[in-house]
Structure formats: C-alpha cells, structure tokens
Amino acid sequence: MPELPEVETIRRTLQELVVGKTIQHVTVYWSKIIKKPIEVEQFNDALAGETITDINRRGKFLIINTTTFALVSHLRMEGKYGLFKSSEPFDKHTHVIFHFTDGTELRYRDVRKFGTMHLFLKGEENTNLPLSQLGPEPFSANFTKKYLQEKLKKTERKIKPVLLDQTIVTGLGNIYVDEALFRAKIHPERKANTLSSREITELHREIINTLTEAVEKGGSTIRSYVNSQGQIGMFQLQLFAYGRKGEECKRCGTPIEKIVTGGRGTHFCPKCQKTKNK
Structure with missing residues (x-):
C-alpha cells in the first residue's frame, strides 16, 4: 500500500x-x-x-x-x-x-x-x-514530541501497531514504521508505555527524518508502486530493515529478522533494537 x-x-x-x-x-x-x-x-x-x-x-x-x-x-x-x-x-x-x-x-x-x-x-x-x-500529519506542527509521548504513555499496545494506527499519526505504514523503529533502535514489540523520554524523542525525530528522506527520493518502489508519470521511487535503495530478512544489518552485521507483529510482517535487527519491556 x-x-x-x-x-x-x-x-x-x-x-x-x-x-x-x-x-x-x-x-x-x-x-x-x-x-x-x-x-x-x-x-x-x-x-x-x-x-x-x-x-x-x-x-x-x-x-x-x-x-x-x-x-x-x-x-x-x-x-x-x-x-x-x-x-x-x-x-x-x-x-x-x-x-x-x-x-x-x-x-x-x-x-x-x-x-x-x-x-x-x-x-x-x-x-x-x-x-x-485521522491523527496529525507527521510534518505538521501538531505532531510534537509532547503529543507523541502523551499518546504512547496511555497504551500498553506494542509500539508498531500504535504507529500504524492512523488515528494517532496519519501516513505511516509498514515500510516506514519498520525503518523509523530501526533508526531509533526500538524493538517493534516493545510496549508503547515503556519507552523512555529519550527514546520517544529519538523516535519522533526518526519518523520525520525517514519520511522526509523518502519524499525526497520519490518514495519506495515495493511491488508495483510508480508515480503518476510512470516513474519508480528510489528510497528502497536506502532501506535498513524492511524487506531485508536474512541480510546483514547495515549497522552491526547481524542478520535482519522478520516476525509478525499486529498481523503485519515486521523487519528488525535483533541486536540493534532493544527488546526489554520495563
């Protein structure tokens, strides 16, 4: 999608x-x-x-x-x-x-x-x-670190399904949630309310950074996506986690793993992304 x-x-x-x-x-x-x-x-x-x-x-x-x-x-x-x-x-x-x-x-x-x-x-x-x-746009003034922290602290749901919830933040899907979580070094199955203030700050920044870079590259061509002029996106060449099951993590060399979280295929590095719930 x-x-x-x-x-x-x-x-x-x-x-x-x-x-x-x-x-x-x-x-x-x-x-x-x-x-x-x-x-x-x-x-x-x-x-x-x-x-x-x-x-x-x-x-x-x-x-x-x-x-x-x-x-x-x-x-x-x-x-x-x-x-x-x-x-x-x-x-x-x-x-x-x-x-x-x-x-x-x-x-x-x-x-x-x-x-x-x-x-x-x-x-x-x-x-x-x-x-x-719909929730706020990731690029809007309403999507602040404070807003994200308030939403995450109210739920024990796993962080990935929370970020996929369009009523909390709109526009994020499977690809960019995996990428933002990787960049922020957060395991996709961490309970949302266990994230520290520092981790939420990092996650907030990486959501915006990941989406900004993806827009600049015209998106990711996964499966059959092309834009309205028939051109493919190029951000898939920069993916760290999504679609890279079994490949070496670009950060530490550990093979990327794939699990199912909230009914969605989920890619992460078992070494770089923390798993412990507080």
Whole structure:
C-alpha cells in the first residue's frame, strides 16, 4: 500500500499534470469504488464541467480539488493514476476515467479494486469520514514530541501497531514504521508505555527524518508502486530493515529478522533494537 511518501509523490506529479484541466465527463466502470455519493450518476453529474484547481494530501489520501468539490481518493493496495490521450487504449483494470476538454484523460487503474473515492463539497471533507478520524500529519506542527509521548504513555499496545494506527499519526505504514523503529533502535514489540523520554524523542525525530528522506527520493518502489508519470521511487535503495530478512544489518552485521507483529510482517535487527519491556 502506498504510504505518505508515495502518495505525496503522486500528489506532486498530479499537480503538474492536471491542475487547470476541465472535466468534460466521467466514466465509471467499477461503481463500488465510488463511496460518496452512493449513486454513480450523481458523482458523474457533479464533476461534469468542473475544473481541477489543486491537489492536496492528508495522510495516505489524495484530495483532488475542483471548483466546487473535494474528491478524497484512497489508493489502497494497487491504485494508480495516469494521464493519457483519449485515443490511447486502456485495459480491464481501468475503473474510473476523468475525460478532460483538451482530449486527455486522467485514468484510475486498480488491479485489486480496493481503492475508494468520496466526493464532498469543498470544506466538508475534513469534518466527515474518512478524513475526520485521522491523527496529525507527521510534518505538521501538531505532531510534537509532547503529543507523541502523551499518546504512547496511555497504551500498553506494542509500539508498531500504535504507529500504524492512523488515528494517532496519519501516513505511516509498514515500510516506514519498520525503518523509523530501526533508526531509533526500538524493538517493534516493545510496549508503547515503556519507552523512555529519550527514546520517544529519538523516535519522533526518526519518523520525520525517514519520511522526509523518502519524499525526497520519490518514495519506495515495493511491488508495483510508480508515480503518476510512470516513474519508480528510489528510497528502497536506502532501506535498513524492511524487506531485508536474512541480510546483514547495515549497522552491526547481524542478520535482519522478520516476525509478525499486529498481523503485519515486521523487519528488525535483533541486536540493534532493544527488546526489554520495563
């Protein structure tokens, strides 16, 4: 699933590709992707004649702003956007097409059909699900060390599932939680409320640093992620833990191990990352 760095990269490329284009009409081939409004015809009618004014992001959600509306889009596992000429063929996995007046099309392709789209009047998107339940952005002023410490001290859950909880901090997923925990030298199964103030300070810093570096590299190409111009991310070349089971730790040389934590495959160094719960 694309995480914050990948979605931010897609946002930036879509900003270049489609802002200023006017939607002539919309074609929906898989109606279950459209969650709001319930009737696809209402979705199509609302967007016809609308001009795309901006592309924003909230956590792992893209927000496509038009003159009147905010389209909240979640890519889930395999969702992709791409800009094409209307004359170019499309395959069976293309489920939504935004036809522009200039003869180009923004196509949403999703092999697994898990993606979602919610359409709101501008200004209503942040006070309704799915965005209203999200915690602060890692890059926002609200995501302070004090905020993180208050959240962690209230729970005995393992630290990895806590960081994956989008109501606590939004945008983090499996890859970047593993990486931030490695950099902070914290075992993924430590109870959140056992972390010291120093460890929380380090973790807070490494969450931000890891995501910043990943955004600069265009995200990580794991499985089939590409941005909206078909380009792959390069941060996977800098991964310390995720996907490196059996490989030597870049810090100490110990083989990276993989376990299941909170139902998610989890990579860590058994020597560098502390295991003891206080």
